[in-house]
Amino acid sequence: MVYRRTQAVVTRLEDNRARILAAARKLVAEGGWRHAHIATVAESAGVATGTVYRYFPSKAELFAEVLAIVSRRERDVIAAVVDGDGAPPVRMRGAVCAFARRALRGRRLAYAMIVEPCEPEIDAARLEWRAALGEEFVRLIRIGQEQGAFRAGDARIAAACVVGAFMEALVGPLAPEAFADERVADALIDQIADACLAIVAKPPARATSRIGRIA
Amino acid sequence: MVYRRTQAVVTRLEDNRARILAAARKLVAEGGWRHAHIATVAESAGVATGTVYRYFPSKAELFAEVLAIVSRRERDVIAAVVDGDGAPPVRMRGAVCAFARRALRGRRLAYAMIVEPCEPEIDAARLEWRAALGEEFVRLIRIGQEQGAFRAGDARIAAACVVGAFMEALVGPLAPEAFADERVADALIDQIADACLAIVAKPPARATSRIGRIA
DNA sequence: ACCTCATGTGAACCGCAATTCATTCCTTGA
DNA sequence: TCAAGGAATGAATTGCGGTTCACATGAGGT
Structure with missing residues (x-):
């Protein structure tokens, strides 16, 4: 194997996860559950919809x-x-x-x-x-x-x-x-x-x- | 118009409505919201699924x-x-x-x-x-x-x-x-x-x- | 008997957003 | 530079149960 997670990547991953969580939280804090869609969260976090599922199972x-x-x-x-x-x-x-x-x-x-x-x-x-x-x-x-x-x-x-x-x-x-x-x-x-x-x-x-x- | 609701019909309609409500209530009381589906309610009330919608809009x-x-x-x-x-x-x-x-x-x-x-x-x-x-x-x-x-x-x-x-x-x-x-x-x-x-x-x-x- | 309209039927439809996955893009270490 | 695999993408799929509707059945009136 020639690929191993380097610190930089780990950091980025953690950052993504944090950004997704933050976006989700922000959306709820602004529009309530009604506007809390995965697609919206993803967009707000600056990632693709599917990416959210790399970090959260559902x-x-x-x-x-x-x-x-x-x-x-x-x-x-x-x-x-x-x-x-x-x-x-x-x-x-x-x-x-x-x-x-x-x-x-x-x-x-x-x-x-x-x-x-x-x-x-x-x-x-x-x-x-x-x-x-x-x-x-x-x-x-x-x-x-x-x-x-x-x-x-x-x-x-x-x-x-x-x-x-x-x-x-x-x-x-x-x-x-x-x-x-x-x-x-x-x-x-x-x-x-x-x-x-x-x-x-x-x-x-x-x-x-x-x-x-x-x- | 040659059709007018007779008392018997009115009674039956009311009875249907009541039975649907009773069935819905019974289902919730037994299985909680998880089992409270329109189809189940209808079956339990002895009517067809669509009939429920003749009595309740949603x-x-x-x-x-x-x-x-x-x-x-x-x-x-x-x-x-x-x-x-x-x-x-x-x-x-x-x-x-x-x-x-x-x-x-x-x-x-x-x-x-x-x-x-x-x-x-x-x-x-x-x-x-x-x-x-x-x-x-x-x-x-x-x-x-x-x-x-x-x-x-x-x-x-x-x-x-x-x-x-x-x-x-x-x-x-x-x-x-x-x-x-x-x-x-x-x-x-x-x-x-x-x-x-x-x-x-x-x-x-x-x-x-x-x-x-x-x- | 028979025409009309109301009521009942339940299989098919639909909407919607969660979830997936084939593909593309990156990162790594040699 | 490149092979190998990880990460990201987002359009397409899925699933589910509420809702619809074309048709059947039944009641009311003449």
Whole structure:
């Protein structure tokens, strides 16, 4: 064999791959899933359609990776807050606010990542992402419970509630047709954080949360 | 014109339509969206493929209507609780529990309705349903606020948080591969209700929810 | 009975974008 | 410079299931 991948080639390959991913991401961030076609991605990345398939086995896997990359960043941000210092309630508020703020800044992308209807295969990847985000909150809630700052209970359920709460609350405001106003956004974030904190916070002495309990 | 729809025919037409809808619903409830094909629906309803199109303009609209029907029932159940008597916290707990209990009973269908990846068009209908459900909670929260039982704030945001919280908390347990145990389910429902109640309940005197606030 | 129009049928069609692959273009090492 | 194989190309193919439509069947009215 007289051909072996030289460093230059390896670099170029990696660069291509990165450019394809970047193009895919950019397209989603601009036009949502509706415009995320392989042909468009290829063109935007400056390669031929077929070339995309030299790097990714299928459309679903390409976009799943885009999702994974974006997700990972968000997860890292949250993880940093979770592992930071400050009392658990402070961290909870910080994590939720961080997510909400970042989502509202990169609205179109966040909308696509969180709610925009998309192909089933990509949607499945979203579920995994949510689960991963949830894990960070599970960790945080367990920390809070150990320190006696949060109320007892299954941390996974509480985490799911927290994640669901802030995600759903962002759905409306993230919609492309919604208005984006700094003031409104701040108030929104604040209230979402209140809600999330309330989910895990210890109830007052005479447990309000017992009201209306079935059993 | 020598032909006019007689009552018998009208009845038969309505019956066909109903059977198609029922078949569609049944298929989703059994196999999820994956098996929800027009041809399958037609067969299951005892009509020809083309006949389905005499009653519904497209696959998306057929399933959107299925979704609407199932949704409406859920919404009505919640509306009944919202308009019932009892203090707002009791109603909140009741509404959430009712939804969760019903969802866990009709697991497969609930899973499809809430999370299962599906075609974009159908997914869009889901968003509307969630919004509709949310409205009931907005009403409830406003009632609670007026009575001074719930804390102040934008009811729509709080409602979104509540809906997101219980929906997301149900995602894991509703997944087809998850186990269904009565005891576990009851505990789950109870904890979800706690979380949702906490979102809207008034905080204790020295507001815990102020902890860690940004501004 | 029979004409007319509505309803039902299901095999064929179609649209669309993902995916493929024969071909061309590059890169390597001798 | 060249042989050998890797990488890139993009037009053609594919596949799939929704949708159509020419025809059959059945109902209504005279």
